[in-house]
Amino acid sequence: MAHAATKARYETPARQAAKVEQQSRKIADSAEELTHSSHQIESSADRTTRLAADRTILAAERTYAAWVRTGLFALASGVGARALLTGLLPEWLIRADASMLIAFSVFCFGAAIWRYLNPGPPPPAPGVRQIPRLALVTVNVFLALVSFAALLGIWVT
Numbered sequence: 001m002a003h004a005a006t007k008a009r010y011e012t013p014a015r016q017a018a019k020v021e022q023q024s025r026k027i028a029d030s031a032e033e034l035t036h037s038s039h040q041i042e043s044s045a046d047r048t049t050r051l052a053a054d055r056t057i058l059a060a061e062r063t064y065a066a067w068v069r070t071g072l073f074a075l076a077s078g079v080g081a082r083a084l085l086t087g088l089l090p091e092w093l094i095r096a097d098a099s100m101l102i103a104f105s106v107f108c109f110g111a112a113i114w115r116y117l118n119p120g121p122p123p124p125a126p127g128v129r130q131i132p133r134l135a136l137v138t139v140n141v142f143l144a145l146v147s148f149a150a151l152l153g154i155w156v157t
Contacts, residue, residue, distance in 0.1 A: 057126045060116055064136065067115060071105040075147050082094060105147045106148065
């Protein structure tokens with residue numbers, strides 16, 4: 001240790017300046033590399049956030065499709081119950097069963113739109129386009145009207 005201090009005391013000012021300059025360059029290079037790395041991390045985080053937003057949108061559309069699929073199945077089951085159970089069960093029970101299934105289909109069509117329009121906290125800006133809300137509302141209102149027509153048909157015929 002004493003030897004290093006003695007050696008540093010005898011170095012020329014030019015040599016000491018060169019060492020300081022070299023260390024300064026290393027620090028500047030390190031700072032530049034750190035800046036570049038932080039931009040890459042930030043870019044990666046932005047990409048991850050955008051992909052998460054895309055997954056959220058696609059999950060909402062899958063949920064919507066599941067509600068509509070369940071509603072269509074309930075509608076078909078209600079109409080089918082009317083056709084298949086005639087003669088096997090009392091008429092009032094057939095109508096009640098078919099009515100409940102068709103009413104459930106109306107509920108499913110309403111729940112599909114409600115869940116799609118109210119997904120919870122807003123996600124970050126996605127990279128994928130959403131299905132237009134007006135198109136979904138129009139389709140579901142039409143399906144609900146078909147369900148009501150089927151319900152009316154079950155009770156009138």
